[in-house]
Amino acid sequence: MKINQFLDATYLKTASQANISEEENQQKVVDLLNEAILHGYKLVMIRAKYIPLAKEILLKANADVLVGTVIDFPEGNSSKEKKLEEAKKAIALEADELDFVVNYTAFKEGKINLIKAEVFAATKLCLENNKVAKWIIEVAALTSEEIIVISQLIKEVVLTNFDETAAKKVFVKSSTGFFKTEDNKPNGATFETMKLISDNAKPLQVKAAGGVRDYGTALKMISLGVDRIGTSSAKEICSKEENSNLEH
Numbered sequence: 001m002k003i004n005q006f007l008d009a010t011y012l013k014t015a016s017q018a019n020i021s022e023e024e025n026q027q028k029v030v031d032l033l034n035e036a037i038l039h040g041y042k043l044v045m046i047r048a049k050y051i052p053l054a055k056e057i058l059l060k061a062n063a064d065v066l067v068g069t070v071i072d073f074p075e076g077n078s079s080k081e082k083k084l085e086e087a088k089k090a091i092a093l094e095a096d097e098l099d100f101v102v103n104y105t106a107f108k109e110g111k112i113n114l115i116k117a118e119v120f121a122a123t124k125l126c127l128e129n130n131k132v133a134k135w136i137i138e139v140a141a142l143t144s145e146e147i148i149v150i151s152q153l154i155k156e157v158v159l160t161n162f163d164e165t166a167a168k169k170v171f172v173k174s175s176t177g178f179f180k181t182e183d184n185k186p187n188g189a190t191f192e193t194m195k196l197i198s199d200n201a202k203p204l205q206v207k208a209a210g211g212v213r214d215y216g217t218a219l220k221m222i223s224l225g226v227d228r229i230g231t232s233s234a235k236e237i238c239s240k241e242e243n244s245n246l247e248h
Helices: 022-039 048-060 080-092 104-108 112-128 144-161 164-169 191-201 215-223 234-247
Strands: 007-011 043-046 066-071 097-101 132-136 170-173 205-209 228-231
Touching (some): 007 205, 007 234, 022 234, 043 048, 043 097, 048 066, 048 080, 066 080, 080 112, 104 144, 112 132, 112 144, 112 170, 132 205, 144 164, 144 191, 164 170, 164 205, 191 215, 215 228
Parallel strands (some): 007 043, 007 228, 043 066, 132 170, 170 205, 205 228
């Protein structure tokens, strides 16, 4: 298996979140890009402001690595119009994939039509521009039942409104990795939550994000039907496979 082709190598902290200077933060993005080129990751997931820099570095290296960014991150509670405005800017910057945070707070309040409207409008925008749309549902904020319902809802919106090829370009994604949980509970993907998403979102694609830090966990996620893994530990995951290939 080429595990590198499942990996969205991720660095989404702002300079202030990382408590470093803007120059140092940009260097972290550059380091991630160089790592992605070396290991052949599927994609780098970065803040929109760094997309032009990423595209320039990847072009120079003639590297087949995609560039993704996040929309309405990490809370997801902006209006549909704000989401679309931000998405249009990312598309103009030539992002390949857009990871939207669904308005999970509104979903929990029962505002189902609001969710359907934003999923439809933003997915339509991405598909019309030949981009991949990923919907982050923030599993740590949801009950198991809510995970099932929202996964089915996103699937229904996509399959009802777009042709079957759209299913390959739309993901349901577990987490932002930024959600604050109580009692140190996991704030990202778990095996249980990813099975629920996989069982209820397919034939849409599925992305596990948050907490996937080693090769064994990554393999188990893939066995549960996960198509992509968002991780800040891509190097560790890849190195394990590369080393085991050398040993055989």
